[in-house]
Amino acid sequence: MMRYHPLTIIYRIYQLIKNSLILGILLFVVKRNSDFWLFEYGRYLFIAGVLLRLIYIVVSWFVETYEWDNHTFQLKKGLFIKQTSTIPISKIQNVTRHTTLFHKLFNLTSLTFETAMDGEDDSIAFEVVSKQHATFLLELANIEEEQLPKQENKQQEQAQHEAEVNDAEKKVETDHVIHFEPSHQDLLKASFTSLSFLAIIPIVMGLYDIIGPLLPDSDHYQGIFYQIIDSRWLIIMLSVVAVVIAIIIGIVRTFSRYGKYRISSSATHIYIERGLLDETQFAIEKQKIQGLEIEQTLLKRIFGLAEVKLISSASPQSEDHAVSVNSLYPFLPINRAYQLMEALLPDYYVEESMNRLTKSSLYMKLLKPSWFWIVVTAGLIYFQPTIFQMDAAWWLLSLLLLLIVIVNRILDYLHTKYSISDDQLQWWHGGLTSRMFITKRRRVIEMSYSQSMLQRIFQLASISTMNRSTPTRIETINDVPLDFAKTFHHWYLQRQKDAIYQQKKLEHN
Amino acid sequence: MNELEHQLSSKFPKARIISETIGNIIGLIVLAVLFWLDYYFDWPIWANWILIAVLLFVVVGTIWSFIEPHYLYRSWRYQISNDYLQLSYGVFTKEWVTVPMSKIQSVSTSQGPIMRGYQLRSIKVETMGSSHVIPALEEHVALELRARIAEFAKLKEVDE
Numbered sequence: 248m249m250r251y252h253p254l255t256i257i258y259r260i261y262q263l264i265k266n267s268l269i270l271g272i273l274l275f276v277v278k279r280n281s282d283f284w285l286f287e288y289g290r291y292l293f294i295a296g297v298l299l300r301l302i303y304i305v306v307s308w309f310v311e312t313y314e315w316d317n318h319t320f321q322l323k324k325g326l327f328i329k330q331t332s333t334i335p336i337s338k339i340q341n342v343t344r345h346t347t348l349f350h351k352l353f354n355l356t357s358l359t360f361e362t363a364m365d366g367e368d369d370s371i372a373f374e375v376v377s378k379q380h381a382t383f384l385l386e387l388a389n390i391e392e393e394q395l396p397k398q399e400n401k402q403q404e405q406a407q408h409e410a411e412v413n414d415a416e417k418k419v420e421t422d423h424v425i426h427f428e429p430s431h432q433d434l435l436k437a438s439f440t441s442l443s444f445l446a447i448i449p450i451v452m453g454l455y456d457i458i459g460p461l462l463p464d465s466d467h468y469q470g471i472f473y474q475i476i477d478s479r480w481l482i483i484m485l486s487v488v489a490v491v492i493a494i495i496i497g498i499v500r501t502f503s504r505y506g507k508y509r510i511s512s513s514a515t516h517i518y519i520e521r522g523l524l525d526e527t528q529f530a531i532e533k534q535k536i537q538g539l540e541i542e543q544t545l546l547k548r549i550f551g552l553a554e555v556k557l558i559s560s561a562s563p564q565s566e567d568h569a570v571s572v573n574s575l576y577p578f579l580p581i582n583r584a585y586q587l588m589e590a591l592l593p594d595y596y597v598e599e600s601m602n603r604l605t606k607s608s609l610y611m612k613l614l615k616p617s618w619f620w621i622v623v624t625a626g627l628i629y630f631q632p633t634i635f636q637m638d639a640a641w642w643l644l645s646l647l648l649l650l651i652v653i654v655n656r657i658l659d660y661l662h663t664k665y666s667i668s669d670d671q672l673q674w675w676h677g678g679l680t681s682r683m684f685i686t687k688r689r690r691v692i693e694m695s696y697s698q699s700m701l702q703r704i705f706q707l708a709s710i711s712t713m714n715r716s717t718p719t720r721i722e723t724i725n726d727v728p729l730d731f732a733k734t735f736h737h738w739y740l741q742r743q744k745d746a747i748y749q750q751k752k753l754e755h756n
Numbered sequence: 757m758n759e760l761e762h763q764l765s766s767k768f769p770k771a772r773i774i775s776e777t778i779g780n781i782i783g784l785i786v787l788a789v790l791f792w793l794d795y796y797f798d799w800p801i802w803a804n805w806i807l808i809a810v811l812l813f814v815v816v817g818t819i820w821s822f823i824e825p826h827y828l829y830r831s832w833r834y835q836i837s838n839d840y841l842q843l844s845y846g847v848f849t850k851e852w853v854t855v856p857m858s859k860i861q862s863v864s865t866s867q868g869p870i871m872r873g874y875q876l877r878s879i880k881v882e883t884m885g886s887s888h889v890i891p892a893l894e895e896h897v898a899l900e901l902r903a904r905i906a907e908f909a910k911l912k913e914v915d916e
Binding site: 692698721 | 839840846848849850851852853854855856859883884885886
């Protein structure tokens, strides 16, 4: 029986302070003179809540324990109601190792094991754990420490070739291969495509909110404002400065988020490592990957970039939602993305030649009524709003929306490509944002195809597949020829070939 | 289009029409009470409009509920093999569904009072991500099918 690391208490208190800081400032600093009942009682509630939580944090440390044997983890918790949960190690889908500044301070780390089980107790989290114990736990879960990229390498910038030598050694020692590390050029491209320089807008707005009321005389302040507006040169200068600052902020944000990024793999696992200050290492077993998705937004398509996502049955519990753990890297050059997919998952291959839709699919797509447009237009006709003092705005808006809908459909027609091979399906679809979906036949847990009345006229159909994920992943491709839908159906009926193969494989083990 | 093997019980349209009619009658009674309340308490005009709109829906729905079961019956097909459960149905949009047996997690039959009168049962099949209902089968057919699906679904794939 083991207790969690004692510093867990400190870590949780730190989290508590971090989470309640804003509310605390609001209650005791900003609104300290307010008699409004919400703030008045809120203060007492706040203090009571924080105190209770503090007590809970300390007491729960004594109550929460864990133990393990060769096959399972057993977690015990609960102050008044004792709770014991047993989690089989074989159900662990992926591992996240998150090292925040707090952890670095004490030379510690955190570990989260995620499973594909339903319910509340579907993950095992070690909020604070010593590095040695983390190694031990990882070994328990069959993930060798050497496979998780080593941290020591990061401490100083090493000479380039030295690092390469290290990598080469690694390749020999384990079958651990590094597939991707972004170059500065990649990152520059990424910082423009991510539009992260637009982050300056909320920052400036926030500053304005904070500084505005503090300025001594608002009339005087507005006076300056008008003076600025009067002089064109000043405006141009300020705009240039603002744009430069915005771009710099964008680049800094991108570098801090995606700068230190490494995708690597061993025979059984994929490892993603990222973050400059808050380090996160993520490992997922290749076996558990249900499919892959490549996503291209309009902007990324212009820059030739794409995001590769892994579809797995574990529910990602990312603490910072800025970067999804299921995403390999959001700004990969498209060819690199294909190579990376094939390198990481040798089972998968990217089919170059795919079928395209015929003209009748285009007619179908254009003829299909757009309910969204109809509802919005009906609303516009009823309210007839005037925007920018334009009486005609409502039908212009309706027209603009119609145009967007049509462009989106034509793009969808152009982007839609599909193919099936022995045991793999692959298709592209989507208008402004296009997606490629690729999966193995045995990973598809259900399929259906359907035909609406309009599709019957054009001899077209829609195909849907279902993959395990949380929630269940349903992918649909619309308006493909009916013949292909039938071919697809027959192909799917051959599914047990792959599945039986799987069982045989198990027997060999 | 090569159709799947089996159809629903031919009693399905009758049973469906009866149960839907009962539902519609209850709906109409509720609506009539609301209209009376509207008249008696002099509700605002928009309430009146909403009630009229609802009435329109219910009337169209009631007429449709006499026609739909026949078409639905004609469109419904299912087929079961060692490896797959296949369904196809739909009056306007036709749907073909294929579920591998190994992915089926539970199968159950159920029977309401009207279906009991006609000796019918429905079968519900649940998988990891979806559930499907075969609406009306003869009692012995349903029980046999349930047993067969349960038998075939025993096999598990190594994919967890």
